[in-house]
Amino acid sequence: MYMGNQREIIRRFLYENQAEMISLWKRIVDINSGTPNKRGTDEVCAVLAAEMKKSGIQVKIIEEEENGNTLVGTWNPGSTEKPVIFMGHMDTVFNEQTENGKFRIQNGKAYGHGVLDMKGGLVISIYVCRALQECGYCGRPVKFVFAGDEETAHSGGKTAETMENEIRGSCAAFNFETGDIQDGIVVGRLxxxxxxxxxxxxxxxxxxxxxxxxxxxxxxxxxxxxxxxxxxxxxxxxxxxxxxxxxxxxxxxxxxxxxxxxxxxxxxxxxxxxxxxxxxxxxxxxxxxxxxxxxxxxxxECMEPSRENYRLFRLMESVAEETGYGPIHAKEVGGGSDSNIPASLGIPTVCGVGVRGEYNHTEREYAVVDSMAARCELIVNTILRLDELE
Ligand SMILES: [Zn+2]
Known part of the structure; x- marks a missing residue:
């Protein structure tokens, strides 16, 4: 049952936890996790796993030999409903830690390696789950599937297979990748x-x-x-x-x-x-x-701009309007991500729901700090209405 006052609880929770969200963001940006840096990527994985455990999320770390490990977390596993998937990757394209790669905030923008692609999104996903707990949600299981080697398309490892196995049979997937500065939500990728x-x-x-x-x-x-x-x-x-x-x-x-x-x-x-x-x-x-x-x-693989993806997008769009988030639009882009995995299983999938920003994969990469709580709120409210998808 979706109630108006849940929205108030969520908003207050996110407001009260904003500083904590930013401090987790800083913590993981300050660990270099360029794809070849398995140690750093696994360290980010360990920090996130500990955060998940704090919130009663069951954690499984799937070891990779050469590449970064895969993190799988499940909250509310006792539910008989189909799970919601939160996807992400913990590696970045930056192989060296430089001063410029450290987390810092200037004029409402956060900078640092992977701040936008996609450590901000990882933080959002955890707080979406915490906000759901805060407002008493006990519907579907929430399953986190985070890769440690996305930027090299998982080559030389078994991550893609692991992800596919973990994602199969779920009801919807949100990939907390780089959010478009203009609020375009990705429903298709070539x-x-x-x-x-x-x-x-x-x-x-x-x-x-x-x-x-x-x-x-x-x-x-x-x-x-x-x-x-x-x-x-x-x-x-x-x-x-x-x-x-x-x-x-x-x-x-x-x-x-x-x-x-x-x-x-x-x-x-x-x-x-x-x-x-x-x-x-x-x-x-x-x-x-x-x-x-x-x-x-x-x-x-491509993420086909399927009817299922558009259905999930429409639901988000209606939530965005209803909650005062503001207008969002559907977008199809050229570059790839892991969203092809749930999409090719026929699971309604949206990508690019992480923090908003620009210039990922470059030293100019930045993310809008306020978009963290705003995107978090948008996804929580979408999940509260997810039954409308079926
Ligand atoms: Zn990415």
């Missing part, structure tokens, strides 16, 4: 594939035996034109051939050419179509006597 292709021809002296040579560079050039033509921005298909290597001397017909590129896709369907066409272009002989070979690909 997936990406990085590929390498090679053309093979026959080397020959370009003056003495021109007819013997099969120019691999020309073959690739023709393929590149076709690959670039796959760009269809409106339908969420992007192609960028970006690196090319071929040839040694101007009097030798090049026998080998390697090209690398990246394609992006909005849906799984778009991925299939793009991949099929890339293979086709690669295999079709573009210069007689040459051959094209698809060498490799690494892939980040």
């Amino acid at each position: 997936g990406a594939g990085v590929f390498t292709i090679e053309t093979r021809g026959v080397a020959a002296h370009s003056g003495n035996n021109p007819a013997d040579g099969k120019n691999a560079l020309e073959a690739m050039a023709r393929k590149i034109v076709e690959l670039q033509n796959l760009n269809d921005i409106e339908n969420g298909k992007l192609m960028n051939v970006a690196v090319i290597q071929a040839g040694e001397k101007t009097n030798i017909i090049p026998e080998r050419c390697v090209a690398k590129g990246c394609f992006r896709f909005k849906t799984k369907e778009a991925y299939k179509e793009l991949k099929q066409k890339i293979l086709q272009i690669c295999e079709t002989v573009s210069v007689p006597g040459t051959q094209g070979v698809y060498i490799s690909e690494s892939k980040i």
Whole structure:
């Protein structure tokens, strides 16, 4: 049952705990947790695990060999309802601790490595749970799933698998990633594939035996034109051939050419179509006597802008209006995050619900201090109305 006075309790709780929230924020920003720094990332994990335990959240730390550990916390595990997922990552892109990386506040803005991406969001998620406890909520379980190696797409570890297993069967997922300064809430993210292709021809002296040579560079050039033509921005298909290597001397017909590129896709369907066409272009002989070979690909899944995601967004939007948070809007972006994991399981997912700010992944990164309590309040009130989703 959702009651008006719960809102008052939540607001007061967040107001009274603002200083404590900021001090936890400072504590974890001041620990360097660049992805390769397993020690630092695990230290952030330990601090958050201790905070969770203080609030009666059951904690499980899943050890990773090389990468940062994964933190899983469950509150209200006795409930028979489907859990709500709070996602995040504890690593940052900053591999070195510098003075500029330390937490500080100037004119209402917080600075420091990972302050926006996404240590502020981690703090919010814990206080959302505490505020729910404060107002007597005892509906769904809340499950935290924090990765220690998100910025390198979990490569070389089992985190993605762990996350998928922990998230499966939940009713909604909130990813407390970098919040948009303009209050855009992310409902879709493009997936990406990085590929390498090679053309093979026959080397020959370009003056003495021109007819013997099969120019691999020309073959690739023709393929590149076709690959670039796959760009269809409106339908969420992007192609960028970006690196090319071929040839040694101007009097030798090049026998080998390697090209690398990246394609992006909005849906799984778009991925299939793009991949099929890339293979086709690669295999079709573009210069007689040459051959094209698809060498490799690494892939980040897309977060499809599904009806489910939009439903969760609409609920948040209505809460934002009703509680005086102000207008929010749905946004689809190019870059990836872990939100593809719940989204591809069909779970209503919103991303970028952490502190608001700008310039993540750079030294200029900052977050708006007041957005911490405001976003916290917005998510708590959304969870109190989550039954409307079903
Ligand atoms: Zn992030």
